[in-house]
Amino acid sequence: xxxxxxxxxxxxxxxxxxxxxxxxxxxxxxxxxxxxxxxxxxxxxxxxxxxxxxxxxxxxxxxxxxxxxxxxxxxxxxxxxxxxxxxxxxxxxxxxxxxxxxxxxxxxxxxxxxxxxxxxxxxxxxxxxxxxxxxxxxxxxxxxxxxxxxxxxxxxxxxxxxxxxxxxxxxxxxxxxxxxxxxxxxxxxxxxxxxxxxxxxxxxxxxxxx
Amino acid sequence: xxxxxxxxxxxxxxxxxxxxxxxxxxxxxxxxxxxxxxxxxxxxxxxxxxxxxxxxxxxxxxxxxxxxxxxxxxxxxxxxxxxxxxxxxxxxxxxxxxxxxxxxxxxxxxxxxxxxxxxxxxxxxxxxxxxxxxxxxxxxxxxxxxxxxxxxxxxxxxxxxxxxxxxxxxxxxxxxxxxxxxxxxxxxxxxxxxxxxxxxxxxxxxxxxx
Numbered sequence: 001x002x003x004x005x006x007x008x009x010x011x012x013x014x015x016x017x018x019x020x021x022x023x024x025x026x027x028x029x030x031x032x033x034x035x036x037x038x039x040x041x042x043x044x045x046x047x048x049x050x051x052x053x054x055x056x057x058x059x060x061x062x063x064x065x066x067x068x069x070x071x072x073x074x075x076x077x078x079x080x081x082x083x084x085x086x087x088x089x090x091x092x093x094x095x096x097x098x099x100x101x102x103x104x105x106x107x108x109x110x111x112x113x114x115x116x117x118x119x120x121x122x123x124x125x126x127x128x129x130x131x132x133x134x135x136x137x138x139x140x141x142x143x144x145x146x147x148x149x150x151x152x153x154x155x156x157x158x159x160x161x162x163x164x165x166x167x168x169x170x171x172x173x174x175x176x177x178x179x180x181x182x183x184x185x186x187x188x189x190x191x192x193x194x195x196x197x198x199x200x201x202x203x204x205x206x207x208x209x210x
Numbered sequence: 211x212x213x214x215x216x217x218x219x220x221x222x223x224x225x226x227x228x229x230x231x232x233x234x235x236x237x238x239x240x241x242x243x244x245x246x247x248x249x250x251x252x253x254x255x256x257x258x259x260x261x262x263x264x265x266x267x268x269x270x271x272x273x274x275x276x277x278x279x280x281x282x283x284x285x286x287x288x289x290x291x292x293x294x295x296x297x298x299x300x301x302x303x304x305x306x307x308x309x310x311x312x313x314x315x316x317x318x319x320x321x322x323x324x325x326x327x328x329x330x331x332x333x334x335x336x337x338x339x340x341x342x343x344x345x346x347x348x349x350x351x352x353x354x355x356x357x358x359x360x361x362x363x364x365x366x367x368x369x370x371x372x373x374x375x376x377x378x379x380x381x382x383x384x385x386x387x388x389x390x391x392x393x394x395x396x397x398x399x400x401x402x403x404x405x406x407x408x409x410x411x412x413x414x415x416x417x418x419x420x
Contacts, residue, residue, distance in 0.1 A: 002339070002383040125403075127412075129212070131419035157420045163413055168401045171412070173212040181401055188398035191378045191391055193335075202337075202381070203373055209341035210367045 005198030008095035009189055010117055011035065012103045012110045013182070015126035016156030018137040020172040024126065025104050027179045028186070035100040035186065038091060041067065044082035057087075075105075075112030086113070095120060100186065107162035114165075122189045124182060125166035128156075129173045215408030218305035219399055220327055221245065222313045222320045223392070225336035226366030228347040230382040234336065235314050237389045238396070245310040245396065248301065251277065254292035267297075285315075285322030296323070305330060310396065317372035324375075332399045334392060335376035338366075339383045 011028075015021040029037060041057045043064050052058050059067075064083045068076055076085030086103070094101050103113060114121050128134035134156060138149045163169055168185050172178045193199070221238075225231040239247060251267045253274050262268050269277075274293045278286055286295030296313070304311050313323060324331050338344040344366060348359045373379055378395050382388045403409070 002381075004379075004381055127416065131416055134420075153420060157417055160413060160417060160420075163409070164403065166403060168398065169214075169403050169406055169409055170401060171212075171214055181397065184394040184397035185401060187391065187394035188378065191334075191380060191395060193374065193376055193379050196379055199373070199379055203370060206337065206341055207367055207370060210344075210363060210370075 004196050004202050006098050006190060006195045007120070007197050008097065008099045008101065009186075009195060010038075010091065010095070010101050010103060010113060010121045011182075011186060011189075012105060012113055012121055012123040013126060014105060014107055014110050014123070014159070014162075014166065015172075016128065016134065016159040017152045018134050018156065019126050019128040020137070020175055020178065021104065021126045023175055024172070024179050024182055025102060027175075028182060029102060031179075032183070032186070034190075035102050036094065038086055038101050038103045041073075041085045041087060042082060044080075044084075074116050075109055077108055077112070084109075091117075100190075107159055107165065110162075111165065119194065122168075122185065123166040124168045124170060124185060125163045126178065127160065127163065127169060127171045129171060214406050214412050216308050216400060216405045217330070217407050218308050218310045219396075219405060220248075220301065220305070220311050220313060220323060220331045221392075221396060221399075222315060222323055222331055222333040223336060224315060224317055224320050224333070224369070224372075224376065225382075226338065226344065226369040227362045228344045228366065229336050229338040230347070230385055230388065231314065231336045233385055234382070234388050234392055235312060237385075238392060239312060241389075242393070242396070245312050246304065248296055248311050248313045251283075251295045251297060252292060254290075254294075284326050285319055287318055287322070294319075301327075310400075317369055317375065320372075321375065329404065332378075332395065333376040334378045334380060334395060335373045336388065337370065337373065337379060337381045339381060 013021050013025055028035060039057060041059050041064060043059060043061050046052065046058050050056065061083065064085065067073065068085065072087050073085040074088045074091060076083060091101050110123050135153060138152050170178050170181045223231050223235055238245060249267060251269050251274060253269060253271050256262065256268050260266065271293065274295065277283065278295065282297050283295040284298045284301060286293060301311050320333050324333065345363060348362050380388050380391045
């Protein structure tokens with residue numbers, strides 16, 4: 001497939017827990033070789049099954065603080081006493097090479113990325129089809145206790161209130177349709193004039209041959 | 211398929227003659243019931259095979275002038291002594307009902323639509339893959355004389371210089387890929403937050419049930 005050289009983009013997905021974001025993100029990553037996940041640094045404990053350098057870069061608080069003080073992070077945040085941050089260098093490298101980076105972050109992370117990365121960011125908010133569907137999805141997650149479910153239902157309300165800060169909104173009535181919707185957003189945003197860095201040279205070549 | 215009520219959009223396609231725009235537009239219209247063509251008014255003579263009310267609304271100069279003076283047109287222009295114009299009312303009606311309207315116009319028409327319709331406009335410029343391909347496509351059009359071909363090659367150069375006024379640019383290396391590209395742009399733009407007029411009520415309903 002012939003294409004014109006382009007700058008990569010930062011696809012930022014947010015949603016309340018249980019709206020289906022993780023499933024959508026995984027499908028996108030599996031089906032599209034042009035996009036890779038951003039791998040955050042964190043100071044929290046590694047959970048069973050997690051792999052250092054794949055799920056997160058696990059570091060201690062001293063290392064994290066040093067990196068932060070040296071401006072290594074595009075954005076960082078503290079959640080339940082643990083630090084989380086997105087390093088700048090691998091994102092810059094990917095975008096420059098025309099590859100896209102997927103961010104699975106909450107509204108605060110999305111806001112911080114928008115502030116530092118501006119036009120490189122394409123943000124999508126995923127909404128559950130109904131409150132009942134959200135509650136049910138949270139309950140069927142085997143790992144979560146009832147206490148966590150209640151906490152997340154309260155958290156969902158807070159997260160949902162930020163829907164109007166996003167470029168696109170997808171209501172997850174059906175997961176296949178939602179995956180197709182986010183794929184279309186990605187395909188379209190790759191064709192935005194401002195990202196097609198090779199287009200000016202292409203047009204000049206075309207005009208000189210006419 | 212469940213959806214949230216939305217405002218329609220104006221999909222504006224431009225390209226030099228011979229870049230494949232008409233084929234792409236026809237395929238979009240055939241495959242997607244949610245979009246209909248804008249039918250212009252014109253004072254030019256009806257050509258063989260053209261149908262009044264389908265290809266154009268054919269009117270005389272007096273009628274056209276009266277309509278223009280009453281502000282009936284979103285945009286209008288004179289090309290080779292003939293008048294062409296897009297009426298406002300059917301477009302407003304379609305957008306309000308969540309239906310999209312396709313415009314096949316040159317860079318001047320696109321500019322006029324952008325000026326009057328602003329955020330409702332999504333503009334896509336279609337480029338030929340090469341000058342050779344453009345010349346060949348113009349030559350294989352049986353209806354066009356060599357004189358018209360030369361004239362259009364000169365016109366193409368002028369049109370192409372306006373590529374950087376469009377939201378999206380598609381290089382037509384392959385017609386199937388280009389149709390898919392414009393379909394993705396349409397699918398994505400339908401999910402832009404600002405067009406989802408029913409979303410605020412949907413979110414309020416969701417929040418009140420949490």
